Amino acid sequence: MTPDIGLVEHGPAVSLALPEAVGRALSAARIVEASPDPHTPGYWQLRAGNKVGAVAVDVPGGTPVTVRITPKLPVSRLFFLLGYSLDPRGSWWDGQVEVAEHRDLLPALAHAVERQVDRALRPGLLQGYRATEETSPVVRGRIREAEQIRRHFGATLPVEVAYDEFTTDVAENRILRAAVERLLHLPGVPREVRRRLRHQRGRLIDITPPVRGQLLPSWQPSRLNARYHCALNLARVVLNGASAEHAPGELRIDGFLFNMNKLFEDFVTVALREAFRDTGLTGRLQDAHHLDEAARIRMKPDFVLSGPDDVPLAVADAKYKAEKRDGYPDADLYQMLAYCTGLRLPEGHLVYAKGNAPHAEHRVKHAGIVIHQHALNLDQTPNGLLTDISTIAQLMHAGPHV
Structure with a gap:
């Protein structure tokens, strides 16, 4: 059995000796991709996804198995x-x-x-004041009359009181x-x-x-x-x-995991909102809308830019994934097309963690919609990264709605 396992975010799969219960627990908790190695009995193939951090799996009567997932970013x-x-x-x-x-x-x-x-x-x-409500043998602060009657039926003691206490x-x-x-x-x-x-x-x-x-x-x-x-x-x-x-089956998993998808999404949307802070426009995160007229198909873009009249002016979605050799996933384009259609916008923006080119655009046939794809290099200085976000914000602001 391997008691200490080191993996890298989105790195290649490794084959390790593990008890079946541990492998199944890691898979059930969706901490890593885990499956039995078809070539070596008693071994499991483990591959880290978008979660980084460390977890320990308790093994009854044995040594806990620790899984450490290192982020690709410094x-x-x-x-x-x-x-x-x-x-x-x-x-x-x-x-x-x-x-x-x-x-x-x-x-x-x-x-x-x-x-x-x-x-x-x-x-x-x-130190500060903390509001306290309690049952007391003496009067302190004010008497909570309704609670006094409900709990003690007119008895004078004990007393239901409320007061502010100066405490650490x-x-x-x-x-x-x-x-x-x-x-x-x-x-x-x-x-x-x-x-x-x-x-x-x-x-x-x-x-x-x-x-x-x-x-x-x-x-x-x-x-x-x-x-x-x-x-x-x-x-x-x-x-x-x-x-x-988690406690799948008889094994307990305890640890700290960070979702890189969520981190990237939070950073991009907050940075875009900050870029528009002094423009008189409003940036909303996870803004809920509907695709259909009956309001049954819900959609929630990561970022929607609105004007003073609350009319959507631009939309963006963050995707923590690298561009593959054959391009970005088509599903992302379909999703952004739906956002643009539902919000009546002529342009949409997809922001990726990194890619082979800094910017690409696609004009949708018969729709008059342009979908931009941006790629952020996360392994650069903070000022450089915020400058790239500012460039995306300027493109969103300078769209056809102006």
Whole structure:
């Protein structure tokens, strides 16, 4: 059995010795493409897709199998895409977040989170007022009369009260503790980083620990919590839908996986929205529309540009896939044609992660519609990448609608 498996995003398949239950668990959880090797009994062919990160599969009575999937992009480039998607007008993604020399995503993320949590907590834990409702033996704050009658039928004690408490157990600190706890349970976090994370957990020991399945509290950026902003944005990455926890059959899978399709889509759409911010036009992400007059066929383009009267002016869709030797998939063109038809637009824009040419266009027969295909080179400087996005935005703005 191979206890530690290293794969590369969209890399070639590898054949490895694995228990059948582990192979089936990886396949069922859609972490990698997994199938029995037809040439070698006891071996499985594994191929990574668009998910990167690390997971561990518990083997009853044996050593857990760890699968690490390395992104094709350098981790520093990936962190730029990630940071810009979360906070395009901030600067935490531009040099403030150290990813050290880690080649894998999870060690780099754990290192960055620990450093930013340390910076946030160094002056002391943030304090604030927290609204509290509880049953108390004494009157504190105001009495919740309706609850008092409903729960205690007119009895004077105990008392249902509501009050604002000045405390360190606020949303910001709860989120940081939840992220630290999550990282401490993930496979692939380096020993030294894990040690420092335990130190940060000690600083947050009086903060309410996270409860599995319970929604995290919300927070709003302000001057008072400014030193927490970077740490909270990174904590959001760890906690918001990027963790893999599955229990197919008798085996448990736990880890952190990042969907590169979603990351690319988020970056392109947020960057396009920012490019139009001062133009008087509105960029909407995942804007819902219908293709048919009966409004039964729903469509949701990644990005729709609208004018002051809310009429669609341009549409774009992001595709994290490389152009193949015989061109981009025809299905993408059909999808964009449907968007242009439903939105009554003469042009549409498909934005790919990379390709053999920076731009191509197709004029649809008998429709008067032009579909543009753009290819972004992600492995370039942030300024170069944003310049390429700006060029696409200018083409969208300069379309026939002007």
